[in-house]
Amino acid sequence: MSAFTDQVAKGLACLRWLPAYAGQQLVRRGFRKAGPQHLIVALADHFEPSIVPGVSGRHADLDEQERRLERWCREYPKMADAHRDGDGFPFRHTYFYPAEQFHKTLIDRLAEHCHDGWGEVEIHLHHGVDAPDTSEATRRVLVEFRDELASRGCLPRWNGQGSPRYAFVHGNWALANSAGGRYCGVDDEMAILAETGCYADLTLPAPLGLPQVGKINSLYECGLPLDQRAPHRRGRRLAVGRSARTFPLIVQGPLVVNALRRVGGRLRPGIEQGVLVTHDAPTPARLGLWQQAGISVAGRPEWAFIKLSCHGMDPRDEPVMLGAPIRHFLRTLLDAARDGGDRVHFVTAREMVNIALAACDGRDGDPGAYREYRLRLPGRGGEGAC
Ligand SMILES: [Zn+2]
Structure with a gap:
């Protein structure tokens, strides 16, 4: 393939979702705001104490990681305790921690x-960075x-029994080798996730x-x-009246085209x-999207279902994780929901999936x-279970 056609192919891979998006907007518009909504909000934090901002492949030393984590564990409750949903839960992160670290x-x-009630830990994994990883090494880690x-x-079990279950976020978004072989290399990764x-x-x-699957x-x-590469390219939407059978379920966050948005003080066309990052803090306008x-x-x-994401340990994002922008947003969210008749539920990834299964x-x-x-x-216990 020539360099030009290669570029075009890559560009198209990034836009595979556009036809699905156009269809969704037509169909779902009719359902929006038919009545009060329950807003079920989770934050998937790619939680990497080793992060060195702007430099990939380098890790902060262990002392620095321990200092960062200690500060987080001390400061987070001070921010979150004041903002509780109608069920009494604070806004919590789900900490997807890199298994390889x-x-x-x-x-x-x-x-x-987490045991103190400020979130839950789940699994994140970066692999296949320098060379494709193998199925065996992936399973082992x-x-x-x-x-x-x-x-x-830290991990749940199905109905409280059996082997441990976990939620997952793939490093560099290359889930099940969906990024053309980069940052993974394991075609049967989804089967390994299911099996483990x-x-x-x-x-x-x-x-x-980055390459995006067509489903959004x-x-x-x-x-x-x-056991095929990127088996999440196609799928069946969860529906009332049909119990989910194929795990892992794919839980996506929003992907919405918006004409113009203020990012870092400037209006930009965007997606x-x-x-959640410092130069693009959460706002009521974003909540609408x-x-x-x-x-x-x-x-x-x-x-x-509103699944958000962040890199909570990136020092550049500390204001939006712990400071005035997040405090203001959480207060506005809870007030606006109450005034509009909506209800907010701050959930972890696990709780979000439980609600979807229900x-x-x-x-x-x-x-x-x-x-x-x-x-x-x-x-x-198993509230709501029967
Ligand atoms: Zn990561």
Whole structure:
């Protein structure tokens, strides 16, 4: 392939989602704001204490990582405690921690923070960076890290029983080798995730400019064999009346085209992807776009699923993680929802998936009652389960 046609092919791969988007906007517009909504909000934090801003491939030393984490665990509750949803839960991060960077003291501290009620830990993985990874090595690192988390009481089990289950975010957005072989190399990765207990993937959407699968703004089951490369290219949307069977479920965040938006003080045409960063802090206008994505279980549009993402340990983003922008947003969100008759539910990835599973099984009413529906942490009851 010539350099030019290669460029064109790559460009088209990044825009595979456009036809689906156009169709969704036509269909879902009719459902929006039919009545009060339950806003089910989760934040998938690619939580990397080792991050060196602007430099990939380098890691901060362990002392620095411990200092960052300690500061986070001290400061986060001060910010979050004041902003609680109608069920009494604070805004919590789901900490997708890099499995390949396991370090005992860091995970012990993060587990303690989570046991105190400030979030939950799940699995993130960067691999295949210098050379394609193998199935065996991928399976090994996932299982070892899964078992470290499970031994600290951090992972749920189905109905509270059996082997540990986990949620996943792929490093560099290359889920199941979907980035043309870069940052993965493992075609049967989705099968490995399924086999090792992954209940949901929260990697998507990919940032602009990276290959994007054609399915967007959806909660769905993979539609292609899991041992094939990128089996999430096709899928079946979760729906009321049809229990989910193929795991991991794909839980996507919003991807919405918006004409003009103020980013870093300037109006720019853009694409909203639910990413929280300092130069693009959360605002009520962005919340409107997240709702516009219409991510729900088919047949239950009044339960709006809003999965956001961030890199919480990036020092450049500390203001939006802990400072005035997030405090202001959370206060505005809770006030606006109350005034408009909507209800906000701050959830973890696990709770979000439990609520989606309850919707599939035909449960209705208050989604907050289904946070522990199927995937339960040790010592948790099964409210809403039957
Ligand atoms: Zn990462």
